[in-house]
Amino acid sequence: xxxxxxxxxxxxxxxxxxxxxxxxxxxxxxxxxxxxxxxxxxxxxxxxxxxxxxxxxxxxxxxxxxxxxxxxxxxxxxxxxxxxxxxxxxxxxxxxxxxxxxxxxxxxxxxxxxxxxxxxxxxxxxxxxxxxxxxxxxxxxxxxxxxxxxxxxxxxxxxxxxxxxxxxxxxxxxxxxxxxxxxxxxxx
Numbered sequence: 001x002x003x004x005x006x007x008x009x010x011x012x013x014x015x016x017x018x019x020x021x022x023x024x025x026x027x028x029x030x031x032x033x034x035x036x037x038x039x040x041x042x043x044x045x046x047x048x049x050x051x052x053x054x055x056x057x058x059x060x061x062x063x064x065x066x067x068x069x070x071x072x073x074x075x076x077x078x079x080x081x082x083x084x085x086x087x088x089x090x091x092x093x094x095x096x097x098x099x100x101x102x103x104x105x106x107x108x109x110x111x112x113x114x115x116x117x118x119x120x121x122x123x124x125x126x127x128x129x130x131x132x133x134x135x136x137x138x139x140x141x142x143x144x145x146x147x148x149x150x151x152x153x154x155x156x157x158x159x160x161x162x163x164x165x166x167x168x169x170x171x172x173x174x175x176x177x178x179x180x181x182x183x184x185x186x187x188x
Contacts, residue, residue, distance in 0.1 A: 006060060018065035018181075021056050023049070026073050028085045045092050057173045067181045077186050086182045093178040097171055104167040111159045118152030121145050 006012070011020040025031055033044040053068065060066055125145030132138035 010056070010060070016065060016067070018067050019056075019060050021053065021066060021068045022071060023052075023068065024071045024073065027075060028072070028078075028081050031070065031085065031089070043088055043092070045089065053177060054170075054173055057176055062172075062176065065181075066176070067183060069183045069185055071185050071187055073187055075186055077184075082184050085184075089182055090178055093174050097174045097178065100167055100171050100174065104164060104171070107159055107163050107167065111156050111164070114152045114156035114159060118149045118156060121149030121152060123149075125149055 003012075006019060011022065012018070013020065023031075031045060031049055033046055057066065122145070125142050125148075128138065128145055129142040132141065
């Protein structure tokens with residue numbers, strides 16, 4: 001998206017080279033999952049909020065800074081709660097990065113397994129085609145092994161080019177969010 005279009009959606013400060021995400025909350029807890037009652041520093045963020053912030057991160061180019069501003073309505077400034085809340089958000093972003101990285105490693109392992117299994121099936125199909133000849137069952141077995149092998153090879157490419165790239169992209173954006181400036185503003 002071009003800067004001109006983005007400036008219609010987000011506030012922009014040329015001095016800081018930053019886009020501002022303005023989010024209105026009634027309480028600190030509104031940023032977090034309503035089902036999670038652990039302390040702020042270990043709490044999951046609200047899924048809708050994460051989806052919104054990630055969507056903004058995808059739209060705003062990486063050469064521009066992002067600042068997340070939470071506008072709290074009818075709340076008094078509480079330095080301790082604010083600090084714990086901000087730290088909790090950074091902890092959550094770090095947690096998501098670790099979780100996505102482990103998923104990417106599992107996907108990479110699956111990709112290698114697909115390659116190995118596909119190669120073995122193709123080899124068995126070639127051997128079956130060469131050594132077992134004549135009957136319809138032998139042809140069916142050979143064709144089945146070839147098809148299974150190519151399906152596994154396709155699954156490897158699909159996993160590699162689509163899943164791993166998507167996970168890498170998510171890691172990149174959560175890493176960006178881990179470094180974003182989070183600010184609370186209080187309004188009466």
